[in-house]
Amino acid sequence: xxxxxxxxxxxxxxxxxxxxxxxxxxxxxxxxxxxxxxxxxxxxxxxxxxxxxxxxxxxxxxxxxxxxxxxxxxxxxxxxxxxxxxxxxxxxxxxxxxxxxxxxxxxxxxxxxxxxxxxxxxxxxxxxxxxxxxxxxxxxxxxxxxxxxxxxxxxxxxxxxxxxxxxxxxxxxxxxxxxxxxxxxxxxxxxxxxxxxxxxxxxxxxxxxxxxxxxxxxxxxxxxxxxxxxxxxxxxxxxxxxxxxxxxxxxxxxxxxxxxxxxxxxxxxxxxxxxxxxxxxxxxxxxxxxxxxxxxxxxxxx
Amino acid sequence: xxxxxxxxxxxxxxxxxxxxxxxxxxxxxxxxxxxxxxxxxxxxxxxxxxxxxxxxxxxxxxxxxxxxxxxxxxxxxxxxxxxxxxxxxxxxxxxxxxxxxxxxxxxxxxxxxxxxxxxxxxxxxxxxxxxxxxxxxxxxxxxxxxxxxxxxxxxxxxxxxxxxxxxxxxxxxxxxxxxxxxxxxxxxxxxxxxxxxxxxxxxxxxxxxxxxxxxxxxxxxxxxxxxxxxxxxxxxxxxxxxxxxxxxxxxxxxxxxxxxxxxxxxxxxxxxxxxxxxxxxxxxxxxxxxxxxxxxxxxxxxxxxxxxxxxxxxxxxxxxxxxxxxxxxxxxxxxxxxxxxxxxxxxxxxxxxxxxxxxxx
Numbered sequence: 001x002x003x004x005x006x007x008x009x010x011x012x013x014x015x016x017x018x019x020x021x022x023x024x025x026x027x028x029x030x031x032x033x034x035x036x037x038x039x040x041x042x043x044x045x046x047x048x049x050x051x052x053x054x055x056x057x058x059x060x061x062x063x064x065x066x067x068x069x070x071x072x073x074x075x076x077x078x079x080x081x082x083x084x085x086x087x088x089x090x091x092x093x094x095x096x097x098x099x100x101x102x103x104x105x106x107x108x109x110x111x112x113x114x115x116x117x118x119x120x121x122x123x124x125x126x127x128x129x130x131x132x133x134x135x136x137x138x139x140x141x142x143x144x145x146x147x148x149x150x151x152x153x154x155x156x157x158x159x160x161x162x163x164x165x166x167x168x169x170x171x172x173x174x175x176x177x178x179x180x181x182x183x184x185x186x187x188x189x190x191x192x193x194x195x196x197x198x199x200x201x202x203x204x205x206x207x208x209x210x211x212x213x214x215x216x217x218x219x220x221x222x223x224x225x226x227x228x229x230x231x232x233x234x235x236x237x238x239x240x241x242x243x244x245x246x247x248x249x250x251x252x253x254x255x256x257x258x259x260x261x262x263x264x265x266x267x268x269x270x271x272x273x274x275x276x277x278x279x280x281x282x283x284x285x286x287x288x289x290x291x292x293x294x295x296x297x298x299x300x301x302x
Numbered sequence: 303x304x305x306x307x308x309x310x311x312x313x314x315x316x317x318x319x320x321x322x323x324x325x326x327x328x329x330x331x332x333x334x335x336x337x338x339x340x341x342x343x344x345x346x347x348x349x350x351x352x353x354x355x356x357x358x359x360x361x362x363x364x365x366x367x368x369x370x371x372x373x374x375x376x377x378x379x380x381x382x383x384x385x386x387x388x389x390x391x392x393x394x395x396x397x398x399x400x401x402x403x404x405x406x407x408x409x410x411x412x413x414x415x416x417x418x419x420x421x422x423x424x425x426x427x428x429x430x431x432x433x434x435x436x437x438x439x440x441x442x443x444x445x446x447x448x449x450x451x452x453x454x455x456x457x458x459x460x461x462x463x464x465x466x467x468x469x470x471x472x473x474x475x476x477x478x479x480x481x482x483x484x485x486x487x488x489x490x491x492x493x494x495x496x497x498x499x500x501x502x503x504x505x506x507x508x509x510x511x512x513x514x515x516x517x518x519x520x521x522x523x524x525x526x527x528x529x530x531x532x533x534x535x536x537x538x539x540x541x542x543x544x545x546x547x548x549x550x551x552x553x554x555x556x557x558x559x560x561x562x563x564x565x566x567x568x569x570x571x572x573x574x575x576x577x578x579x580x581x582x583x584x585x586x587x588x589x590x591x592x593x594x595x596x597x598x599x600x601x602x603x604x605x606x607x608x609x610x611x612x613x614x615x616x617x618x619x620x621x622x623x624x625x626x627x628x629x630x631x632x633x634x635x636x637x638x639x640x641x642x643x644x645x646x647x648x649x650x651x652x653x654x655x656x657x658x659x660x661x662x663x
Contacts, residue, residue: 043432044429044432046429047423047425047427047428051424052424055421055425059417062412062417063412131408131411133408133409136400136401136422138371139401140396140425140427141394141397141425147425291375294372294373297374
């Protein structure tokens with residue numbers, strides 16, 4: 001890992017500050033102070049990307065463990081919704097539902113993952129705007145982009161934890177059997193969700209510019225149902241949409257027990273391509289939206 | 303060896319200013335509705351100095367600060383920070399800069415005070431463990447040590463504000479911008495913050511640009527004031543020299559025997575700037591340059607007015623401000639995009655001379 005270009009670029013300033021402080025500590029014999037209390041034992045070291053990652057992920061972790069109500073609330077709502085779907089569906093469709101139950105459980109699992117990642121990223125960007133913290137990040141040596149990306153990673157991990165609980169309860173409730181090979185499931189579902197993360201960044205960017213429109217974009221998550229259940233076998237072009245291809249692969253992995261390395265290379269490449277592509281487009285939208293907000297002077301508005 | 307040199311810990315080889323702004327302009331909107339929020343502003347700030355940015359609401363203070371910081375992209379002009387042109391790489395330019403914008407925002411309220419300091423030191427480019435001692439020292443100085451492990455949301459407004467200041471200084475920034483740092487604080491909170499600001503600036507050899515519509519902040523803390531009005535700089539001088547520029551000394555007398563008729567008579571003969579016949583006791587304030595004071599007391603004696611109270615009124619920065627901008631300090635005009643919406647103090651009586659912002663918001 002390298003230090004951020006800014007820290008390296010500003011080496012004169014940093015180095016100046018450091019050498020001065022070091023000489024101070026040396027002069028004071030590294031003791032607790034010589035009475036005037038200035039800068040003793042204060043030896044700034046430039047932060048690396050590892051430090052940044054630790055700081056951002058630790059913050060996400062703290063919020064998660066300190067305020068569990070959000071996560072628990074999300075799990076409960078998702079399960080209630082699934083319960084209605086399952087019991088209601090059984091009343092209406094009877095055996096037809098039972099035949100496709102495994103597919104529904106897998107699809108619902110992926111949907112909760114997608115919704116969790118999308119809404120947490122887009123809402124989080126909205127909150128950062130409201131708190132004035134996004135604006136503050138803009139002038140830091142790292143900028144907001146790596147912070148947002150790291151937050152995205154944290155959100156995906158968090159969503160996996162909550163969705164795993166939902167999956168477990170769904171399996172118990174319905175009595176279905178699914179193949180849960182951890183590496184296969186995490187890689188396929190993870191990459192599928194990364195494409196949605198890109199949509200989250202794009203929505204976050206729109207929120208930075210148009211605060212109210214951002215709230216409406218939350219409705220997009222219901223559209224994910226369509227993407228998760230897209231008939232990619234009949235219409236292969238649908239695979240280029242976010243989630244669709246990943247969803248089909250996840251169905252095969254969890255319902256038919258296909259392992260990650262048993263998939264054709266082309267399928268895996270497409271999965272990665274779609275993930276990277278949507279993430280890149282989303283980041284670009286976010287970047288330009290933030291830039292436009294800076295030009296219009298609305299970055300700090302709330 | 304002294305811990306710091308008189309030029310600060312990281313002097314530029316050629317002693318370049320901490321901040322240099324040239325012909326900066328920012329316009330919002332287009333056509334007839336366009337607002338020139340910052341209009342061809344140039345100034346520079348020497349290292350280690352504390353410069354105040356004073357102006358009514360909508361004068362462009364916040365937009366100027368944000369344009370300098372780059373969170374608002376200016377239309378024209380150059381910004382140099384510690385000798386480095388912002389156009390040559392924004393992030394490198396601002397590596398040693400931090401800002402406290404709009405009071406107590408800009409921090410994570412769900413994290414504790416210390417967690418905020420560590421987080422913002424890191425994103426500011428400094429590994430948090432390497433400045434742990436600095437953080438302890440900051441918390442001590444700002445009386446936050448006891449609250450170090452308390453989530454920010456549980457702190458009082460004043461504490462939040464101090465916490466904001468601490469987090470801005472956590473990464474060891476050399477140039478800090480404070481936008482309305484005392485906004486919403488009570489008298490005591492504002493006084494503490496002013497005292498600490500001054501002390502930190504002196505002891506840590508910081509360069510500070512502080513915007514405020516609170517004259518007391520500027521008078522107490524700043525070496526120099528830049529007065530803005532309608533996006534432009536209308537004055538830029540030391541506080542003392544600006545005060546000296548107003549040769550406006552007044553006497554305020556209060557007496558039960560000041561009848562409306564007497565006050566009318568005084569109005570005819572003296573430069574009466576303020577009078578209140580309905581007050582208890584009635585008062586009159588007269589501009590008294592040269593011998594006018596003697597004449598005033600002679601006139602009062604002749605009118606059989608026994609004086610209850612006599613005060614001399616010295617010119618304040620507010621008088622300078624009113625003269626320069628033609629506005630009350632509390633602001634008159636509407637706000638502009640990104641400016642100080644809802645800042646308290648609107649309609650504050652000038653004669654009360656800069657009260658603090660107790661109870662606002």
